[in-house]
Amino acid sequence: MTTVVEPTPAGPSPRPRVLPMSxxxxxxxxxxxxxxxxxxxxxxxxxxxRLPAFDGLVDRLVAGARRxxxxxxxxxxxxxxxxxxYFTRRRLPTDPGQVVVAPGSKPLLMALNLVLPGDLVxxxxxxxxxxxxxxxxxxxxxxxxxxxxxxGVPDPALLRETLRAERRAGRDPRTxxxxxxxxxxxxxxxxxxxxxxxxxxEEEDLxxxxxxxxxxxxxxxxxxxxxxxxxxxHRTVVTSGLSKSLAVGGWRIGAARFPADERGxxxxxxxxxxxxxxxxxxxxxxxxxxxxxxxxxxxxxAHLANSARLHGVVARAVHxxxxxxxxxxxxxxxxxxxxxDFEPLRxxxxxxxxxxxxSLARELLDAxxxxxxxxxxxxDDPGALRFKAATSMLYGxxxxxxxxxxxxxxxxxLPHVAEKLRRIExxxxxxxx
Amino acid sequence: MTTVVEPTPAGPSPRPRVLPMSxxxxxxxxxxxxxxxxxxxxxxxxxxxRLPAFDGLVDRLVAGARRxxxxxxxxxxxxxxxxxxYFTRRRLPTDPGQVVVAPGSKPLLMALNLVLPGDLVxxxxxxxxxxxxxxxxxxxxxxxxxxxxxxGVPDPALLRETLRAERRAGRDPRTxxxxxxxxxxxxxxxxxxxxxxxxxxEEEDLxxxxxxxxxxxxxxxxxxxxxxxxxxxHRTVVTSGLSKSLAVGGWRIGAARFPADERGxxxxxxxxxxxxxxxxxxxxxxxxxxxxxxxxxxxxxAHLANSARLHGVVARAVHxxxxxxxxxxxxxxxxxxxxxDFEPLRxxxxxxxxxxxxSLARELLDAxxxxxxxxxxxxDDPGALRFKAATSMLYGxxxxxxxxxxxxxxxxxLPHVAEKLRRIExxxxxxxx
Numbered sequence: 001m002t003t004v005v006e007p008t009p010a011g012p013s014p015r016p017r018v019l020p021m022s023x024x025x026x027x028x029x030x031x032x033x034x035x036x037x038x039x040x041x042x043x044x045x046x047x048x049x050r051l052p053a054f055d056g057l058v059d060r061l062v063a064g065a066r067r068x069x070x071x072x073x074x075x076x077x078x079x080x081x082x083x084x085x086y087f088t089r090r091r092l093p094t095d096p097g098q099v100v101v102a103p104g105s106k107p108l109l110m111a112l113n114l115v116l117p118g119d120l121v122x123x124x125x126x127x128x129x130x131x132x133x134x135x136x137x138x139x140x141x142x143x144x145x146x147x148x149x150x151x152g153v154p155d156p157a158l159l160r161e162t163l164r165a166e167r168r169a170g171r172d173p174r175t176x177x178x179x180x181x182x183x184x185x186x187x188x189x190x191x192x193x194x195x196x197x198x199x200x201x202e203e204e205d206l207x208x209x210x211x212x213x214x215x216x217x218x219x220x221x222x223x224x225x226x227x228x229x230x231x232x233x234h235r236t237v238v239t240s241g242l243s244k245s246l247a248v249g250g251w252r253i254g255a256a257r258f259p260a261d262e263r264g265x266x267x268x269x270x271x272x273x274x275x276x277x278x279x280x281x282x283x284x285x286x287x288x289x290x291x292x293x294x295x296x297x298x299x300x301x302a303h304l305a306n307s308a309r310l311h312g313v314v315a316r317a318v319h320x321x322x323x324x325x326x327x328x329x330x331x332x333x334x335x336x337x338x339x340x341d342f343e344p345l346r347x348x349x350x351x352x353x354x355x356x357x358x359s360l361a362r363e364l365l366d367a368x369x370x371x372x373x374x375x376x377x378x379x380d381d382p383g384a385l386r387f388k389a390a391t392s393m394l395y396g397x398x399x400x401x402x403x404x405x406x407x408x409x410x411x412x413x414l415p416h417v418a419e420k421l422r423r424i425e426x427x428x429x430x431x432x433x
Numbered sequence: 434m435t436t437v438v439e440p441t442p443a444g445p446s447p448r449p450r451v452l453p454m455s456x457x458x459x460x461x462x463x464x465x466x467x468x469x470x471x472x473x474x475x476x477x478x479x480x481x482x483r484l485p486a487f488d489g490l491v492d493r494l495v496a497g498a499r500r501x502x503x504x505x506x507x508x509x510x511x512x513x514x515x516x517x518x519y520f521t522r523r524r525l526p527t528d529p530g531q532v533v534v535a536p537g538s539k540p541l542l543m544a545l546n547l548v549l550p551g552d553l554v555x556x557x558x559x560x561x562x563x564x565x566x567x568x569x570x571x572x573x574x575x576x577x578x579x580x581x582x583x584x585g586v587p588d589p590a591l592l593r594e595t596l597r598a599e600r601r602a603g604r605d606p607r608t609x610x611x612x613x614x615x616x617x618x619x620x621x622x623x624x625x626x627x628x629x630x631x632x633x634x635e636e637e638d639l640x641x642x643x644x645x646x647x648x649x650x651x652x653x654x655x656x657x658x659x660x661x662x663x664x665x666x667h668r669t670v671v672t673s674g675l676s677k678s679l680a681v682g683g684w685r686i687g688a689a690r691f692p693a694d695e696r697g698x699x700x701x702x703x704x705x706x707x708x709x710x711x712x713x714x715x716x717x718x719x720x721x722x723x724x725x726x727x728x729x730x731x732x733x734x735a736h737l738a739n740s741a742r743l744h745g746v747v748a749r750a751v752h753x754x755x756x757x758x759x760x761x762x763x764x765x766x767x768x769x770x771x772x773x774d775f776e777p778l779r780x781x782x783x784x785x786x787x788x789x790x791x792s793l794a795r796e797l798l799d800a801x802x803x804x805x806x807x808x809x810x811x812x813d814d815p816g817a818l819r820f821k822a823a824t825s826m827l828y829g830x831x832x833x834x835x836x837x838x839x840x841x842x843x844x845x846x847l848p849h850v851a852e853k854l855r856r857i858e859x860x861x862x863x864x865x866x
Contacts, residue, residue, distance in 0.1 A: 018706075019548065019702070019707070021506070021705060022709035025506055028505075046503075048502060053501035061494075066486055067683055068681045068684060069481065070682040071683055103536050103716070104712065107540075114569055129710050133711070248501045249503040249713075250502045250716060250717035251501060252714070266451050269451045269454075273451075273565075276458045277562050278543050279539060279540055280537060281685070283685045283716060283719065284683035285684070285718075
């Protein structure tokens, strides 16, 4: 049989440092623990659209279930055609040869970090994965505060200053990530602001990574959307995916669009090289789903429109509750988040020991069972009284309730939605009184 | 509307260097191109088990098709229980808390590269992804020739020498990858050899990454299998997956088992940190498949046994063809590869301009339409006359033929298998005559 060698006593090897879990996922775990201990918690800290999968998507997954062979690293030709059509319909004429599909936009963003030269600039606050990915790729990452108008983009004047300062410090900022619409603020940068950033990108020779995974979750279809890729197509990579707009985060389907010029295609080839070593390919049955979804048949468009409307109605309601209590908060126009700032209420909060974003999130959880993601976990100033709340957690805890929310003309009047909204209202009132 | 800024003339930004595609995937593309041009090619260069998906697996994927929510980064508790049972049945008592499931073992190996300290040692030849992953993670990687007995492990004496030499050169080799059974040689390191490597790992304080994705593709169930994790469990991480044994490479399902001690669990936590930023989670419907597969119900065990038997019969037949023609070749005992060495035929080959592994692979492709993976693409000495051939491409080009191969008592007698085998025989005869 086998000889089992006993573990040697702790030798000279250093004990590995334990890296942090992505903070939203860590918060999930904490919520699960407290719930297991019997606490009743309203979890507003996770960026998931809590809606069921659309039947047409499930049908495609089932139809693809026998596809067991490895597929092409870049994705099926027909799937990439559908993605190219998706972008082309959004004023970004695209050839399938510019597209890569992948198991989520997360690995695509990681691959970009691994192959793009130079350092990274991200907005502050931003989605909690941009900075850790840059660190894993050995990149220096600096964040620039967002302007008052909207999140997801660095304030242009501050960006210019930061680029200068970084270069003076010997760093080499070359890529800026934009999030349109934005996670965590739930706002969409207006076209004039996007143009300003694009002009700056030209001046400063920057590559833009435009994370447009929330693009189909703009609440009002009349809201003007300008992708930086329409303005500076040769220096913009667009990433997208189905996790948010179609509530299939658990299926891991993402896509990226690269510039059509020689440098863009070389960048794509490099991303494919990383993909071939890091994840091989999007799962074959999911290629079927992606082809269907990105081709946007009428029934799916209707579902997307209903979803975006629901996200808007509920996000605006939560925004109303927060501003009524005295918080500052940009009105949400996209995604399913609000990002309030309780600075106007600092004196009241200080009196009860709430002085920064960690204590603000803790107070809401301890006093009212409301789990939110504290602003500092999104790269924001820890001293600021800010947090992100995912309003998509209000649609109901079961598929039938979620379908009811989606189909209702007045979702706020549904008891299961109204009850959660009332709970937020009470929690916020308790916080500021 | 939008202002389209014309691309600026090539500025000071350097044109990005184009990184290579994983060579097996690059060969696929070349084969596709030549086939599109009308050539009839027998593609032996891709490490895929060309068999259909087992019905029980497809049923589980369909059953899980409505699971659209993000799951836990480490995988469902029930899926990890099944994986723990799988390892426990293989003399590796495992708690679900030691397990991580992921979209393939490839991302798990990449995450290990990102979090394990020090440099990497791999066998020569080895699977073509180990070295590029190390490079992406910023690690130095050195390869050590395999011994005559079997591939998948470095020769112990040469490994010891290499460790010394690397340290003298200021490097810090800390991790060794083993492949049991091996890709590309199709052989399984015998227990005595594994013990020797484990003793060396103790002496030299090395971490072992034991890639056991071909473990259930040992041809003869009586062949003794010793995992280094049975010998030095505190310093061994085992990776596995369903792509090879169950022919579902296109589904992307992998798993890893970490040591149960404090350092092992810290390493697991670090891999989960990377996972949370790099891929989030294994797709939820695939968690259902993984739970079923790793729990190994009787019908699936029978299918696995049939598959392993077929792989063995065909690999041995191809081995017979190669050695009959005068090549050296380790007898295959696992996986679905042979790795011949045409050194004994060098004089004959030199006469026709075949002098190294690139020209050997080219000659087989040009003269006989046989696509194989040249040894240098697997890290081997380019001057050696070696290549890898995946014998799993002989089972038939359609699911009915593949099922027939799998169910046959004498697959070599089936016309669709015999024809391909004859084609290899003719190609090899043409090469050496």
